[in-house]
Every structure is written in C-alpha cells, then in structure tokens.
Amino acid sequence: MNTLNDAPAPARGPAEHDIRDQIVVAATEHFSRYGYTRTTVSDLAKAIGFSKAYIYKFFESKQAIGEMICTNCLRGIETEIRAAVDSADGPPEKLRRLFKTAVTASLRLFSDERKLYEIAASAATEKWQATLDYEVRIKGLLQDILLAGRQSGDFERKTPLDETATAIYLVLRPYLNPLLLQHNFDHTDEAPAHLSNLVLRSLSP
Template identity: 75%
Template sequence: MNKATTYPVSARGPADHDVRDQIVTAATEHFSRYGYEKTTVSDLAKAIGFSKAYIYKFFESKQAIGEMICANCLREIETEVSAAIAGADTPPEKLRRMFKAMTEASLRLFFQDRKLYEIAASAATERWQAVHAYEERIQKLLQDVLQEGRQTGDFERKTPLDETALAIYLVMRPYLNPLLLQHSFDYNKEAPAHLSSLVLRSLSP
C-alpha cells in the first residue's frame, strides 16, 4: 500500500494532501510494526513528530486513518482486477480473469503483512464506508461484464441482471472478504478456475 490516493468522507481539515499523505504513510508503517488495534492516535503523533491536535485537523479518529489505508488497498485490488479484465477478448474470459485476479490480489494485499491485516479485518467486521464503496464498484464491474456477455450472446438473458450479478458476487465474496478468505487458503489456487467454470455453465444461453 503506497501513497494515499483515495479520500473517504471521514477525511477532513485543510485540503493539504501532502500532509494527509504523510500522516497516512507514517501510520501505515507504524501499524505494520505495532498493529492497528494496539496503536493510539497519541502513538502515531509521537512517531510522526506531529501533535495529536494537528493530526485531528485532518482525521477525526484512528479509524478514519485506517479507513484511508484500507481504501487505498482496495483501490489497488480493483485496479488489478480491471487491468485483468481489460486484457481479455470475450466476456467469458473476462469473468474467468475477474475471479482469478480478485483472489490473487486479495490474498497478497490482505495477508502480505499480518499486522496490516488487522485493518482489513476491522473494516470488514465494522462495515466501513470504504468497504461499502468497494463492494459497489466490484458489483458494477461484474454487471458490466454480464451485460456485455448478454449483448454478444455468450450469456443467458432470462434472469434479471441485478439478480444474476448479486448471485455471482456472493460466490466471489469468500475470496473478497479478508475474514472469509483466511479460511480458504487450502483452495485459493484451484477455486477461481472451478468457481468461474461453474458460474459460466450457469450463464450459458
């Protein structure tokens, strides 16, 4: 997770993105070393060299900082998924790549650092705004692929689009949600191919 680029509603204060990014970058490093749950805003202030009051000019709480870190992580996953889809020629192949890229990116970004995983777990448990926005964008991306497949004749058209998209999203969800994904390590290599094949068979016209 690199420099902050996404600013949830919880961000506040002066429109000085350099300072905000500096806080988020330092917080990411601090959380990585000491853990999200054990770190306080006072701890961050000491580590960064700012006063606690100054940090509160930009973020209303520790969660607001964690949410921005989480949002940046989710944006990175989304970028990889979008790139994988863009490289496919047909809707069925786009769906296959969507399953594969989503699982691989989620595994890498959620679990490359066990202490930063605490942020992802808190976000999923407490349903942070960043998580809601991410899930909506992923479902929109999925609907776009399904709509294209219906237009090309690759996918059936009888089932309502929103119902189909939601059903497929629920199949994907165990590989999107860090709380669920941690219990799926034994299947993460073969699951994307098996699940996408099953979904594609159900979408046949």
C-alpha cells in the same frame, strides 16, 4: 462502477494537503509494523513526530486514518482486477480473469501484510464505508461483464441482471472479504478456475 463518494471517512483540513498524505503514509508504515488495534493516535503521533492535536486537524479519529489506508489498499486491488479484465478478450474470459485476479490480489494483501490485515478485518467487521463502496464497484464491474456477455450471445438473458451479478458476487465473496478469506486459504489455488467455470456454465444461453 457506479458513482460513489471517494471520501471514505470524515476528514478535517484540505483533502489534498501534503501533510495529510504524509500522515497516511507514515500511519500505513506504523500499522504495518505494530498493528492497527494496538496503536493509538498518541502512539502514531510520537512515531510520526507530530502532536496528537495536529493529527486531529486532518483526521477526526484513528478509524478515519484506517479508512483512508483501507481505501488505498482496496483501490490497489481494484486497479489490478480492472487491468486484468480489460486485457482479456470476450466476456467469458473477462469473468475468468476477474475471479483469478480478485483472489490472488486479495490473498497477497491479506497474507503478505498481516498487520494491515487487522485494518481490513476491522473494516469488514464494522462495515466501514470504504468496504461497502468497494463491494458496489465490484458488483458494477460484474454487471458490465454480464451485459457485454448478453449482447454478444455468450450469456443467458432471462435472469434479471442485478440478481445475476449479486449471485456471482456472493460466490466470490469468501475470497474478497478478509474475515472469510482466512478460512479459505486451502482452496485459493484451485478456487478461481473451479468457481468461474461453474458460473460460466450457469450463464450458458
């Protein structure tokens, strides 16, 4: 889904350093228990058993740690979506699977991990690079499905591809963006089927 910079935030020290990974794992657990907004780097340092200065050798800020956690969460959702899409036969079914899996995976993260939701909400509000990159990759996946559907004759070809992909993404966005998802919990059961069917009807040649 387009070539992107995998580094979601500026970081200090070796990118693959074991200590860096250890900090991310420990921070994820700590934020899950106590929340992102209420935790300072000093709190995190005490919980992990490192000095604050040592953490700053690997991450320049709390947000940099949050971005790494956010990236890991979004990559988990994306992996689940891609697996569902790849297992489907034909572009129409791939689109249905994308809608269903995107909604259920996002809902599971943002409802089961309420403390981590704070990170996702901050990321969406402040437009962290991790969320912007995620949006680009989802749009790229939509374009791939649309292109395959046009080649197979399942989808119309008159509307510009990027315009169509953006429009479909906007239909999905209330169930991908954590700030919007919290207002759409009542519709998550039926939304994937209803919305994907509506989109598929609009794509009919």
